[in-house]
Amino acid sequence: MKHFSTKNIIIIGILSALSFILMLINVPxxxxxxxxxxxIADIPAYIGFxxxxxxxxxxxxxxKIVLYAIIAASEPIGPIGNLLASISFLVPIYLIYRNKKTNKSLITGILVGTLVLTVILSLLxxxxxxxxxxxxIDQRDIVENLKTLITVGIIPFNIVKGLLVGAVIYLVHIKIIPVLRNITEKNTRL
Structure with missing residues (x-):
């Protein structure tokens, strides 16, 4: 088991709080x-990965999800969907990049993560x-128009979201991760 310094535990806490705050700043x-x-609430989680x-x-x-559910959620479906979206998007990126740490593998991870996000969230x-x-919310029209909503809403939205957030992840990975890695590895080797 890895031993985390107090500094690294504080960084993890800051990343969690930042992820929650970024979840509150959302744009249609x-x-x-x-x-x-x-x-872009997945960015701090990606940094953690x-x-x-x-x-x-x-x-x-x-x-992030627990804080959101306690403080801001008016119903449970949104937080559950966000949890599943974050996991389905970030885990493929992490797993692909972890095995071969190149810019090409990061881009491949982002594309695969976008695909997994789109498929899993469409089905869910x-x-x-x-x-x-x-x-x-007693909206029968949502239930009656699921195929249309998934086809013209959910699928294209998740593709756009995956690619936009993926572009930010790529920039963060190139510009910010090396600096943060240097900070977290000083005095403590993980």
Whole structure:
């Protein structure tokens, strides 16, 4: 088991809080249903994956969702969807990059993560999330129009989201991760 210095534990806490704050800053994209909003809350979790490994990346995602569920959520479906989206997007990026640490593998990871995000969220939204959401807010039209909503809303939105967030991850990885890695590895080898 890895031993984390107090400094690294503080960095993990800051990344978790930052991820939660970034989740609150979300923007709807034109031409998509208004409940589909993009945020960059996965960036701090990606930093956790890159600096400390998979366990810390998962921890940051979970802490973000728990904070959001306690403080800001009005229903449980959104936080559950966000949790599953973050995991389905970030885990492929982490696993592909971890095995071969090159810019090409990072780009491959982002593309695979976008594909996995799109497929998993399309299936989950079709069979579970949107039907539950439709029942909670009493919107029968959501349930009656699932195929259309998935085809013209969920699928293109997740592709756009994956590519936009992936572009930010790439820039963060090139410019910020080396600096943060230097800070976290001083005095403590992980």
């Amino acid at each position: 994209l034109p031409f998509f249903p208004p409940f589909l909003k993009i945020d 890159a600096l400390f490994g998979g366990g810390v990346g998962f921890l940051i995602i979970i802490l 939204n079709y069979f579970v999330l949107l039907p539950l959401y439709g029942m909670i």
